[in-house]
Amino acid sequence: MTAVTSAVAAAPATLAPPALARLSVHTVTTKPWSLETCCREYAEAGVPALTVWRDALAPIGAAQAAKIIRATGLRVTALCRGGFFPALDAAGRARAIQDNRAAIDEAAAIGAPLVVLVAGAVPGLPLADARAMIADGIAAVLPHARAAGVKLALEPLHPQYAADRSAVNTMAQARAICERINAAGDTTVGIAVDVYHVWWDDQLEVEIARSGRLGLLHAFHVCDWKVQSDDALNDRGLMGEGCIGIPAIRAAMENAGFHGDIEVEIFSKRWWAHDQRDYLRRIISAYGSRV
Amino acid sequence: MTAVTSAVAAAPATLAPPALARLSVHTVTTKPWSLETCCREYAEAGVPALTVWRDALAPIGAAQAAKIIRATGLRVTALCRGGFFPALDAAGRARAIQDNRAAIDEAAAIGAPLVVLVAGAVPGLPLADARAMIADGIAAVLPHARAAGVKLALEPLHPQYAADRSAVNTMAQARAICERINAAGDTTVGIAVDVYHVWWDDQLEVEIARSGRLGLLHAFHVCDWKVQSDDALNDRGLMGEGCIGIPAIRAAMENAGFHGDIEVEIFSKRWWAHDQRDYLRRIISAYGSRV
Numbered sequence: 083m084t085a086v087t088s089a090v091a092a093a094p095a096t097l098a099p100p101a102l103a104r105l106s107v108h109t110v111t112t113k114p115w116s117l118e119t120c121c122r123e124y125a126e127a128g129v130p131a132l133t134v135w136r137d138a139l140a141p142i143g144a145a146q147a148a149k150i151i152r153a154t155g156l157r158v159t160a161l162c163r164g165g166f167f168p169a170l171d172a173a174g175r176a177r178a179i180q181d182n183r184a185a186i187d188e189a190a191a192i193g194a195p196l197v198v199l200v201a202g203a204v205p206g207l208p209l210a211d212a213r214a215m216i217a218d219g220i221a222a223v224l225p226h227a228r229a230a231g232v233k234l235a236l237e238p239l240h241p242q243y244a245a246d247r248s249a250v251n252t253m254a255q256a257r258a259i260c261e262r263i264n265a266a267g268d269t270t271v272g273i274a275v276d277v278y279h280v281w282w283d284d285q286l287e288v289e290i291a292r293s294g295r296l297g298l299l300h301a302f303h304v305c306d307w308k309v310q311s312d313d314a315l316n317d318r319g320l321m322g323e324g325c326i327g328i329p330a331i332r333a334a335m336e337n338a339g340f341h342g343d344i345e346v347e348i349f350s351k352r353w354w355a356h357d358q359r360d361y362l363r364r365i366i367s368a369y370g371s372r373v
Numbered sequence: 374m375t376a377v378t379s380a381v382a383a384a385p386a387t388l389a390p391p392a393l394a395r396l397s398v399h400t401v402t403t404k405p406w407s408l409e410t411c412c413r414e415y416a417e418a419g420v421p422a423l424t425v426w427r428d429a430l431a432p433i434g435a436a437q438a439a440k441i442i443r444a445t446g447l448r449v450t451a452l453c454r455g456g457f458f459p460a461l462d463a464a465g466r467a468r469a470i471q472d473n474r475a476a477i478d479e480a481a482a483i484g485a486p487l488v489v490l491v492a493g494a495v496p497g498l499p500l501a502d503a504r505a506m507i508a509d510g511i512a513a514v515l516p517h518a519r520a521a522g523v524k525l526a527l528e529p530l531h532p533q534y535a536a537d538r539s540a541v542n543t544m545a546q547a548r549a550i551c552e553r554i555n556a557a558g559d560t561t562v563g564i565a566v567d568v569y570h571v572w573w574d575d576q577l578e579v580e581i582a583r584s585g586r587l588g589l590l591h592a593f594h595v596c597d598w599k600v601q602s603d604d605a606l607n608d609r610g611l612m613g614e615g616c617i618g619i620p621a622i623r624a625a626m627e628n629a630g631f632h633g634d635i636e637v638e639i640f641s642k643r644w645w646a647h648d649q650r651d652y653l654r655r656i657i658s659a660y661g662s663r664v
Contacts, residue, residue: 205616244572314533325497
């Protein structure tokens with residue numbers, strides 16, 4: 083065999099596990115739980131941080147949510163999620179921009195330093211047009227984010243979602259958009275790296291390094307890619323249930339200067355039907371052995 | 374909106390339909406039919422060419438298949454498929470190379486000028502290792518292909534298949550492998566461009582042009598990407614049933630110098646359960662209006 087083995091592939095199996103202090107769990111991961119239950123259970127289990135999904139926030143509002151979170155002492159990693167900028171008409175695009183400004187305000191209210199952006203896509207709208215709308219939309223909300231002291235993390239989504247969820251599908255694409263939109267020396271908009279979306283990319287390691295040099299690595303999400311999946315959206319694996327070499331990707335992130343929270347974001351009908359407290363224990367265990 | 378619209382997105386909706394003389398149908402598209410039935414029905418319907426899958430060949434052998442095909446006057450576009458080079462042990466990799474040499478012999482026997490290669494992948498095997506095995510495997514069979522006068526077309530597969538079918542997932546990756554393996558000035562191994570696999574790629578147009586300049590555009594497959602799919606493998610759409618802007622991609626191929634057969638390759642449990650003769654009429658109609 084040709085002696086071509088990337089550093090990602092060659093990352094040592096003996097890599098030390100990440101510190102528990104960096105573990106953050108997305109509220110959507112334990113979707114059956116309310117925000118209040120998430121906070122209480124995470125804190126009791128020793129999880130130090132969480133990323134709040136807007137659907138968990140909606141029933142109680144940002145002010146009440148902020149109180150609950152503060153009372154538990156949990157750190158807020160990010161608010162999930164803004165984005166979805168492309169629309170078939172100008173009114174739809176304006177509404178998306180308005181909604182992203184609202185997300186930034188919610189993030190500031192709950193003490194989240196970051197809003198994750200899923201770019202958006204509309205079936206039938208040419209991808210090139212969607213991509214232009216995404217860049218324009220982010221540029222339009224950037225001053226609001228900067229004023230609020232909230233960063234933005236554009237998350238490239240797996241190409242299987244290009245038709246209806248995200249016309250931004252690779253690290254290189256996300257990085258190019260960030261470079262074009264940020265003012266010189268600014269890093270308000272950066273990248274959320276989710277192993278599920280980018281693990282297949284032969285440019286992954288190169289792009290993580292490049293984004294790191296530019297100060298654009300804003301978030302790191304983990305879960306796993308199941309080889310046999312019965313649902314393209316809600317059948318993600320717990321770390322270790324699939325085929326992603328997560329420790330090697332974590333090593334690439336750390337080599338590129340990322341030492342922030344490691345966020346567990348899993349959409350899974352299967353796990354949502356499981357006892358959530360037991361599931362949380364398994365998440366913590368998998369975080370210590372498979373990340 | 375920023376005035377960034379690629380030529381792919383801007384291809385005229387009024388592009389003239391492709392000549393019927395360029396239509397080729399994959400035997401797997403009408404999977405319920407034997408090779409003999411495919412040949413008879415395609416010829417009667419006015420389809421001038423076919424791509425033969427090895428499972429259609431297996432029951433009768435290449436010599437008998439060649440006779441049947443010649444009797445109908447159909448042109449053979451390609452043999453599908455070789456590849457699947459990565460394996461966990463050396464014996465498995467050697468078997469794959471032997472099997473690819475057999476596929477090249479079968480192609481020569483039925484008058485197919487081309488063998489399509491699906492690269493392969495093994496769950497749990499690091500992608501970088503799989504990629505090295507793929508390059509080594511193609512290099513190992515290249516002299517046999519050149520001696521037989523048969524070309525090879527490496528088909529980048531959609532990233533959703535990276536775990537178990539193909540560690541080659543973009544045009545850029547396939548092109549780089551071809552450039553590395555071909556001797557200077559030779560184009561024995563080139564690329565099969567399948568709209569289903571590459572439509573999402575923001576580098577598609579650039580890479581089609583680049584591959585065209587290098588003489589690497591060996592095949593062009595069409596079908597459609599359904600926005601809601603119930604099966605990642607066998608629920609592809611007939612052209613027009615999904616969201617791919619096929620005419621724009623065809624225009625990019627033609628601008629890059631490709632004027633070969635346009636192959637209809639559709640895996641669909643839904644269409645396989647339909648009356649195949651009616652389905653073939655719909656394929657011809659969609660070819661004339663949605664390609």
